[in-house]
Amino acid sequence: MSELIIEAGRTEKNYWRDLWRYRELFYFLAWRDILVRYKQTVMGVAWAVIRPFLIMVIFTILFSRVAKLHAPASMPYALLVMAGMLPWQFISASLSASSESVIQSSNLVSKIYFPRMIVPASSVITSFVDFLITLALMAGMMAWYRFAPDWHLLALPLFVALAFAASIGLGLWLCALTVEYRDFRYVIPFVVQFGLYISPVGFSSDVVPAKWRLLFSLNPVVGVIDGFRWSLLRGQAHFWWPDLTNSLIMTAVLFSSGIWYFRKMERGFADVI
Amino acid sequence: MSDAIISVENLGKKYAIRHQAQRGGYKTLRETLVRKTASLFSRQDRQAAQARTREDFWALKDVSFDLERGKVLGIIGRNGAGKSTLLKILSRITEPSEGRVTLRGRVASLLEVGTGFHQELTGRENILLNGSILGMSRLEIRRKFDEIIAFAGVEKFLDTPVKRYSSGMYVRLAFAVAAHLEPEILIVDEVLAVGDVQFQAKCMGKMQEVASREGRTVLFVSHNLPAILRLCQSCCWIARGHVEQFGPTQDVVSSYLQSSHANLSDWTRAGHSPPSIPHITQIRVRNGAASRASTITATDPITMEVEVLNSESSTQYQLAIRISTSDGIPVLTTTSSDQHCKLTVFPLGASTFTITIPANFLSSGSYDIICAILIPGGPLIDVVADKVGFHVHQGLNHATFFQDQRLGIVTPKLEWRHEVSAQISWSDR
Numbered sequence: 001m002s003e004l005i006i007e008a009g010r011t012e013k014n015y016w017r018d019l020w021r022y023r024e025l026f027y028f029l030a031w032r033d034i035l036v037r038y039k040q041t042v043m044g045v046a047w048a049v050i051r052p053f054l055i056m057v058i059f060t061i062l063f064s065r066v067a068k069l070h071a072p073a074s075m076p077y078a079l080l081v082m083a084g085m086l087p088w089q090f091i092s093a094s095l096s097a098s099s100e101s102v103i104q105s106s107n108l109v110s111k112i113y114f115p116r117m118i119v120p121a122s123s124v125i126t127s128f129v130d131f132l133i134t135l136a137l138m139a140g141m142m143a144w145y146r147f148a149p150d151w152h153l154l155a156l157p158l159f160v161a162l163a164f165a166a167s168i169g170l171g172l173w174l175c176a177l178t179v180e181y182r183d184f185r186y187v188i189p190f191v192v193q194f195g196l197y198i199s200p201v202g203f204s205s206d207v208v209p210a211k212w213r214l215l216f217s218l219n220p221v222v223g224v225i226d227g228f229r230w231s232l233l234r235g236q237a238h239f240w241w242p243d244l245t246n247s248l249i250m251t252a253v254l255f256s257s258g259i260w261y262f263r264k265m266e267r268g269f270a271d272v273i
Numbered sequence: 274m275s276d277a278i279i280s281v282e283n284l285g286k287k288y289a290i291r292h293q294a295q296r297g298g299y300k301t302l303r304e305t306l307v308r309k310t311a312s313l314f315s316r317q318d319r320q321a322a323q324a325r326t327r328e329d330f331w332a333l334k335d336v337s338f339d340l341e342r343g344k345v346l347g348i349i350g351r352n353g354a355g356k357s358t359l360l361k362i363l364s365r366i367t368e369p370s371e372g373r374v375t376l377r378g379r380v381a382s383l384l385e386v387g388t389g390f391h392q393e394l395t396g397r398e399n400i401l402l403n404g405s406i407l408g409m410s411r412l413e414i415r416r417k418f419d420e421i422i423a424f425a426g427v428e429k430f431l432d433t434p435v436k437r438y439s440s441g442m443y444v445r446l447a448f449a450v451a452a453h454l455e456p457e458i459l460i461v462d463e464v465l466a467v468g469d470v471q472f473q474a475k476c477m478g479k480m481q482e483v484a485s486r487e488g489r490t491v492l493f494v495s496h497n498l499p500a501i502l503r504l505c506q507s508c509c510w511i512a513r514g515h516v517e518q519f520g521p522t523q524d525v526v527s528s529y530l531q532s533s534h535a536n537l538s539d540w541t542r543a544g545h546s547p548p549s550i551p552h553i554t555q556i557r558v559r560n561g562a563a564s565r566a567s568t569i570t571a572t573d574p575i576t577m578e579v580e581v582l583n584s585e586s587s588t589q590y591q592l593a594i595r596i597s598t599s600d601g602i603p604v605l606t607t608t609s610s611d612q613h614c615k616l617t618v619f620p621l622g623a624s625t626f627t628i629t630i631p632a633n634f635l636s637s638g639s640y641d642i643i644c645a646i647l648i649p650g651g652p653l654i655d656v657v658a659d660k661v662g663f664h665v666h667q668g669l670n671h672a673t674f675f676q677d678q679r680l681g682i683v684t685p686k687l688e689w690r691h692e693v694s695a696q697i698s699w700s701d702r
Contacts, residue, residue: 003376003377004375004376004377005373005374005375005376006363006365006368006369006373006374006375006376007369007372007373008369008370008371008372009368021408022408024405024410024411025405028401028402028405028406032391032394032402035393035394035398036391036393036394039393039394039434040393107385107388107389108388108389109366111366111384111385112364112366112382112384112388112406112407113365113366113382114406114408181301181302181305182301183302183303184302267368270361270367271367
């Protein structure tokens with residue numbers, strides 16, 4: 001019979017086993033969030049497609065006609081924007097959702113035991129589902145512009161994994177911080193807004209002057225977006241390999257430190273929430 | 274080490290209570306930064322600041338007990354004693370500050386009914402969600418789906434959103450899911466307090482089944498003492514964070530009942546500035562020998578003395594005393610105007626009322642006294658309630674002579690007469 005000892009300050013070796021045991025909860029919480037979103041709506045799941053479509057249209061108009069930023073090479077500007085929007089939407093939506101997730105599930109956290117990491121992780125999964133739908137939309141768009149991707153597409157799953165890791169890392173940090181310091185609830189929308197302008201969503205990374213390049217590439221989203229553009233658009237978007245290395249390092253740091261910090265703070269959640 | 278499935282050793286849980294102008298208790302980043310920067314420069318500052326702002330509150334301290342496999346343990350205590358904190362630690366929701374707990378089985382806890390239910394989802398969806406949150410696998414839920422629905426009795430409304438359910442249906446569904454968990458250790462916290470009589474009976478039945486037939490270990494927190502007496506073999510009484518008593522249910526429950534009754538035989542008004550209207554200053558309960566006693570034998574008369582202070586011009590009022598059982602059932606109400614059917618003059622200054630309840634009248638048990646000055650049909654001038662009580666102990670009298678179990682709030686010794694009314698002669702038969 002397995003013995004479980006509960007003591008102050010004892011790190012749970014069982015935690016990772018518990019995460020595996022509760023693995024279905026990842027699915028159920030994400031499923032709940034998605035179901036609830038479209039309850040009592042007329043359009044229902046159609047919203048999942050219409051929303052990103054409208055965003056894409058608006059941003060294309062905004063950045064190309066109004067701000068007059070143009071694509072560097074012979075590709076439709078809309079595709080460039082969309083290839084950048086795709087990962088950006090995923091990461092920013094994950095951040096906003098996961099930072100609020102534990103607070104919103106405060107009744108669960110204070111009444112039931114389960115590994116708390118599942119809560120922000122399932123918000124990331126929910127955003128991932130949206131991402132997949134938008135990816136399908138992108139495929140449709142590429143068919144429309146008769147722009148077929150080539151072998152670069154094989155690298156896409158790698159960049160998706162990178163985006164996932166960055167989302168979870170940042171999400172765990174923000175989530176744990178928000179439970180302890182409620183200020184972060186108000187800081188995050190601002191950070192997300194700001195992030196939109198310092199990430200190469202509406203513009204290409206090429207326009208960033210060389211002296212700012214290093215600082216710029218510390219933003220993990222940069223590597224992800226550039227990677228997406230590179231793999232979806234036949235390598236025509238210029239790709240800077242140091243960017244990718246920085247991104248990988250930053251993401252690895254964020255991911256591991258996020259897990260560490262979250263685990264550290266998790267014990268006190270039920271007392272603080 | 275015996276076959277203990279739960280071992281608790283010196284468990285303690287400490288919370289920090291803040292005492293400054295703390296808005297809501299949430300930390301803000303600004304405060305933490307300012308405080309930490311200030312404390313960098315002065316160690317004294319840091320310590321002083323900590324001492325000033327934090328007070329340690331021990332919700333639990335030195336709690337130790339062992340629970341064997343297959344037993345049902347009841348946990349009782351007043352509100353705020355630390356029972357829920359203990360359950361939270363056992364359920365791994367919060368960490369202890371000291372001590373340790375050893376669990377030798379899978380734990381499932383029911384600390385609140387319907388946790389995880391989402392209002393927008395249908396009953397069917399919520400069963401899946403709630404079951405998963407409580408730790409059941411998808412396969413398990415699907416297997417027990419029909420049983421759960423049958424237990425809850427909501428077949429017709431399975432596909433309507435839960436926000437449309439009546440509170441009774443909601444609670445039945447929530448409990449139905451939780452009742453079909455199959456853990457080795459089940460922890461239940463006062464959830465049976467909700468629901469109608471039928472539902473409570475159903476829950477009670479299920480709990481009994483879980484404990485006796487399926488042989489699981491159950492920890493049951495409740496204020497429903499009859500339920501505790503029925504279900505639990507042993508009981509733990511927690512008071513102010515400590516284990517007050519641990520043992521067979523009967524013993525612990527009667528100690529608990531005795532203590533929680535306000536068995537004060539004397540009460541004096543604490544007071545700096547007494548009100549100017551007539552008010553009660555002292556109440557004393559005495560037994561036949563006029564000595565203080567909060568436990569009085571049924572063969573003694575009970576004397577109550579009420580002191581009243583009146584600083585207005587002498588006016589006419591009524592002093593009323595009501596005696597109720599500890600369950601709140603009123604036994605009798607007697608007033609100062611009963612004897613002569615007119616209001617009493619309260620003279621200026623202090624005066625004492627003495628009331629005697631005859632011997633061999635009240636049954637054994639605990640009683641509470643409410644004392645009031647009033648104008649009949651009008652407002653209450655002064656009331657003293659929940660402060661004085663006494664306990665009647667049977668002793669040897671007419672009721673206990675033949676050792677019968679006498680029911681009734683009063684056990685008076687009444688006059689009986691027995692006379693022959695008609696003779697039957699041998700010739701009539």
